[in-house]
Amino acid sequence: MQIKIDHLTKKFPDTTAVDDFTMEFESGKLTALLGPSGCGKSTMLNMLAGILPATDGHIYFDDDDVTDMPPQKRGVGLVFQNYALYPHMTVLENICFPLEIQKVNKAERIEKAKEMAKLVHVDQYLDRKPKELSGGQQQRVAIARALIKTPRLLLLDEPLSNLDARLRIEMREEIRRIQQETKVTTIFVTHDQEEAMSISDSIVLMKDGILMQVDKPQALYDDPNHTFVASFLGNPPINNLEGIINDAGDFELKDHSATIKLNEKKGIKGEEVILGIRPEAITIGPDFNTKAEILERYTMGKEELANIKIGSAELRVYISVDHDCKKGDVIDLVLRNKGVFLFDKASGKRL
């Protein structure tokens, strides 16, 4: 099912949680609503579920306007951050509950529930109570309960945030698998960029209630349209250098302590800009223009990282193992084409 939202706005007495959103969610795909906490992503999810009424704008499921439709009529499945399993019911009863409400007969709903339990791999725990399950298992039960009524739309609110690191990786792959097996249009909320990057078909990046960018994960990384997008994605994070474009069209640090030659001239000069350089976007090589001093070199797992200093600016970059430069050395740098972005300082927009 395709979801279309049109000028959707949610205002609370003191904030605007979702500000004039217009976009589409692709049918049968897994989409992540990504953003820092307080960016309005959960508000967005709750409006899609029908728990929160919209202040303005419309939501369409295919061609139905569901904006004022109560949640139970929308045909959505919702998995809560704390799973919201009913503590007094067994796993089987929990999964059956939506069908019990729909007055499906008992034999049928148990059969369906067992099928769902098998899909999410909890079929051996049917008689247990939620508190006898691990966090990951509870999560699976919650997903089964959301899926049993064959929803048009599956919504997951921070589905992995209550799990420990190892389980999180396992569960995100499980969510991916379940989504691909069922082909249900799925939207999940997360503040973890890695989580969003690794399993979603596309990412909606939000900040302060504003839609920043919608794209495929890799495209978002490779081609951010705003300094916030560039900064939010990537670990180690992108290096942001403040400065101006000089007469030659190159980047000059704010305090004129260094100049960095740009591969691609934008045809502007004198503007205040932010130069974003991803850690992997630097090569050591003969450039004779940009010099950097190595402040520290260290190994993180299989990666070789270094803190370097260009003029007054400090950067964290990857350095190939082949270079046996050490602390205190001065090296020459070349920027790669990929992973270097120029943003307008005032608006944050990509130039």
Added chain:
Amino acid sequence: MRFHFDIKKFFVYFFLILGALIMIFPFYWMIVNSLKTAQDMTAYPPTWVPSNWFNFDNYIEAFNKAPFGIYFINSVIVTISCVIITTFTTILGAFAFSRLKFKGRDLIFSLMLGLMMVPFEMLVITNYTTVAKLGLIDTLAVLILPFTSSIFYTYILRNFFLSIPDSLYYSARIDGASNWKYLWRIMVPIAKPSLMTITLLNAITCWNSFFWTLLVINNDVNRTLPYGLYAFMTEGGSDTKLMMAAATFTVLPMIILFLFARKYIVNGVARGGLKG
């Protein structure tokens, strides 16, 4: 060090045993005297044990002199009705105050909290007039009617309901459950321990209720146990051993209840305090 520890333990046990004996002595004394013969009673200093532990004559005689069987049945009827009705109104009220949203909810709730400190003793004059005008004086109904709503229990249960995560509610509503269905299928089962506590505390209060009964009940057949016992004392002369038998009969159901449900009762009192 080791020696010091034992001294401490000895004192703990010594005072605990002493204290426990004082606390339960009246119960022991009640039972002992209910089994004594007329001759046992006149001994001074009083004998610590009855001459025959299986002398139930006093019970038989007390039952012959006053209809304690009827008092007992009345007490059971009043207590059970009161508990069922109050629990029902409490569940619905607590749900409205915790889960439903409506204009003036907080104002009404604050008003209720204010009324919680009004002592019942202050209300009896008007309440007597009210039930008299309804023609209910000297009926069992009048022992139930003024106690069908409890602000105190509603307050306790509302607080428990508030501790149930919102997400359970939204989850159920998204699945199409009505408020009514959600309340009885999800909230009430989760609140079972709290409801048990409320029910038990309420049952104890009901069973022991005396002041109101004293005002509105005259007829022998409508008396409950505590009032019947008091009437037995004033009307039936002062044969102490019969009175002890009747007192035992009055107190025993609550003792049994307590022994079986101590955990719930104690937890309830610890969490909310008894009705002041």
Added chain:
Amino acid sequence: MAEAVLKSKKRSSSGIFNTKWEPLIYLAPFLIGVIIFTLYPFFNIILISFKEGYRQMTGAFQSFGFDNYVHIFTDPYFINALKNTAMYVGFVVPISTALSLFFANLLNQKIKGIGIFQTAFFLPMVTSVTAIGLVWKLMFNDRIGVINAMLGLFGVERIEWLLDPAMNIWALIIYGIWNMMPFTIIILLSGLQNIDPLYYTAAKVDGASSRKQFFRITVPLLAPTIGLTCIINMISASKVFGELFPLFSGRPGTAYNLFTMVYYIYYEFNVARHLGYAAAASIILFIIVFVFTMIQLYVQRRWRYY
């Protein structure tokens, strides 16, 4: 995510649920009872207290004013009731609290058979004051009572607890202390169990003796709970009434010397049939309870460490 609304304005026609009347349906059974038997009588009693010569069934009265109040404050029985109640509260609450603190502390020890001890200490809480009062009457009996027999062992002469008007209130107070202890112990015990054992570990590491631990950790941390139980107990002790019936066969003391606040209300209402006086006395009782409650709320707000 605070303000969630599941109802939609456009769906008011879908039956009894999800309408703006729905909360009322849930609230009605509860509210009807409260309005008829608490709210209305509360305001009505205030009115009655100002009506002189009020007639219960007709509602007729002679004059409106402070006559009833003037009467009760010049009535020696009412003054006596105030004195007795104050004395009862003044003795029962501190003594039962101190004893309860002592026993709660013992009951908090991890020793064998603690469950049995707890049962013994809590048992009086569930029993009718009328029924157990009869046992106390027997125990207080000056000739065959077990209390005089025990005191006799220490050379104390026979005390006429229930016959000598001067001793009546002491019998009531002793019975009251016994009655109040289980509740107080439960509250204090739960307060003790809520104290983080880490404090004791830390104190032990610092070498504090158990006496020092009690006075420097337990008592200060328990102070809010102690304060709270004291006030709750003061409120309930102010309403002492049922205990009088078994002890003195329905009279307030041997020579009508042991009126209490509530007994006075009962007496004026049910025996003397002066409803206005009973109402005025009720208002005074309410004011006392109100003041205690305000102190309680203040204490609760000021004294929260956790």
